[in-house]
Amino acid sequence: MRRLASLLIIFLHVSHSTTSEDSISPWDPPGSTNFIGNFNGCLCREYTSIYATCYNPENCRRFPRNFRTDLNRFRLATTSVENITVADFDNLTNIEVLEIEANKDLKWIENGAFTNMINLKSLSISYNSNLQYLDEDVFEGLIxxxxxxxxxxSFDQVKNFSFSLKSRFMPNLRKLELIDLRCMTVDKDDFRNLNGSRLEEFNLIDSQVEYIHPEALLPLINLKVLNLGRTSLTHRF
Structure with missing residues (x-):
């Protein structure tokens, strides 16, 4: 583990938690707004020069495939969508920032759902209280x-999502944030598929992780910053 330590700047600081002003509610940022329409029960609108969003916790049960926008940021937030499937994003391949957040019934993202998202630079999959697993090939195409x-x-083990983190699918990944992680341990092989990755920054703040195997982060050969602030970590490696 000494070799890894020489590559890292480790932060164990305590600071105020940062929450995006629009991380949950998609309807309140400043600026003008245009209502685009109702697509499969999803209410879709654009916040001029900021982002487009589709939402509706009651009636938005299927991804709004017919929605399109010229903006480069899109949020699917506070919906009842259960599955995200292949071709759902076919009208949004121009998107550079995608946030799939606070969708209370989301359980599954199909392999191939992101295949054509070749322009995507930033992706958030967060606050989805019924999402328990990510398939190994779900991020294919995010070049x-x-x-x-x-x-x-709702991941109870790191490997329930970490095996999907493959460097060959995300060859330009530089920053990984696993914030508010509810898993207790990080095992030796949890990040094996990031072997050879260009990842430089890894944030594991505000998590319940108590133990990280001494060899768990060895695959991250380009890592420069490891942020462990406000974790429950009892084992120092």
Missing amino acids: SLESLSIRQN
Whole structure:
């Protein structure tokens, strides 16, 4: 583990938690707004020069495939969508920032759902209280992705999502955020599929992780910043 330690700047600081002003509610940022329409029960609107969003916790049960926008940021937030499937994003391949957040019934993202999202640079899959697993090949095609945030879903083991983190699918990934993680341990092989990755920054703040295997982060050969602030970590490696 000494070799890994020489590559890292480790932060164990305590600071105020940062929450995006629009992380849950998609309807209240400043600026003008345009209501685009109702698509499969999803209410969709654009916040001029900020982002487009589709929402509706009661009636938005299927992904709004017919919705399109010229903005480069899209949020699917506070819906009852259960599944995200292949071709759902076919009208949104221009998107550079995608946030799938606070969808209370979301249980599954199909392999191939992101295949055509070649322009995507930032992806958040967060606050989806029924999402318990990510398939191993779910991120195939994200060749431009630089930042991935996975926060407050329902994973009870790291490997329930970490095996989907494959460097060959995300060759340009530089920043990984696993914030508010409810898992207790990080095992030796949990990040094996990131072997050879370009990942430089890894944030594991506000988590319940108590133990990280001494060899768990060895695959991250380009890691420069490891942030463990406000974790429950009792084992120092």
